[in-house]
Amino acid sequence: MYNQIHAAATFIREKLNLKADEPAGRIGVILGSGLGPFADKVSVNTKENAISYHDIPGFPTSSVVGHRSQFMRGLVEGHQVLIMQGRVHRYEGYNAAQVAFPAQVLIALGARAVILTNASGAIHNNFNVGDLMLMSDHINLTGDNPLLGANDLRLGPRFFDMSECYTPALRDLAKHLAATLHIPLQEGVYAGVLGPSYETPAEIRAFRTLGADAVGMSTIFEAIAAHHGGAEVLGISCLTNKAAGLSAQKLSHDDVTVIANQASDRLSSLLLHLIPELAKRYEQHD
Numbered sequence: 001m002y003n004q005i006h007a008a009a010t011f012i013r014e015k016l017n018l019k020a021d022e023p024a025g026r027i028g029v030i031l032g033s034g035l036g037p038f039a040d041k042v043s044v045n046t047k048e049n050a051i052s053y054h055d056i057p058g059f060p061t062s063s064v065v066g067h068r069s070q071f072m073r074g075l076v077e078g079h080q081v082l083i084m085q086g087r088v089h090r091y092e093g094y095n096a097a098q099v100a101f102p103a104q105v106l107i108a109l110g111a112r113a114v115i116l117t118n119a120s121g122a123i124h125n126n127f128n129v130g131d132l133m134l135m136s137d138h139i140n141l142t143g144d145n146p147l148l149g150a151n152d153l154r155l156g157p158r159f160f161d162m163s164e165c166y167t168p169a170l171r172d173l174a175k176h177l178a179a180t181l182h183i184p185l186q187e188g189v190y191a192g193v194l195g196p197s198y199e200t201p202a203e204i205r206a207f208r209t210l211g212a213d214a215v216g217m218s219t220i221f222e223a224i225a226a227h228h229g230g231a232e233v234l235g236i237s238c239l240t241n242k243a244a245g246l247s248a249q250k251l252s253h254d255d256v257t258v259i260a261n262q263a264s265d266r267l268s269s270l271l272l273h274l275i276p277e278l279a280k281r282y283e284q285h286d
Ligand code: HPA
Pocket: 119, 120, 121, 122, 198, 199, 215, 216, 217, 240, 241, 242, 243, 244, 251, 256
């Protein structure tokens, strides 16, 4: 896996005309369903800065509507940001390691922080459709893990602590900026499920009892792998619907994408302020 990750990173570095070990950027972002428009707000200097996933060796490509499947390098207030526009999911038939692969490539490219965004269903009673939610933690309900199999110590340790997978300092920074920008930001626990079927109302009642505030089909494998690789992790969910059984409305992917697109302005604004602050945090240590 180490070799595949580095082959993909080397390919991207060459496309970007970077030297072998030159960091491509300190901040990586993975954009979820309907949240792709953020990438349009980032300035891109040259055409070489956008690379289709299809061209990157070993890279999984998404079949899901609302995912654009391209890597981009852009600038936010002069700071490099690496953006994965679209992700793959376990329910597409990829294994958990393949799902986490792009997050590991971001780290191999020099990312110290990986920002994961997603669409999810709201379980907590006080959360509304269209709200953004900072992930304080997750519950992995998939029974799967991207790090199954032999561990490569070059990627991270075999056993590692998960008590702070979502970096507290990054969450504090996000909360501070959201308050300054008057962007409502909830915080809660994300239950990660396999999909592709949405949940039953009985499952949602069970997840609530377990302590989940939102539910979705992505992010947790990337978060585990990024934390394993030593990156700081921030997770932001766009709550696109009330989870099954909590409203009269039936769930549909089209509605999820529409609501995510509507919320993407607020998410973009938060990210555009967050990225320079985070970049400064890492550039001080470079
Ligand atoms: N359940 C699972 N995944 C989701 C949901 C949901 O209600 N909404 C968006 N992604």
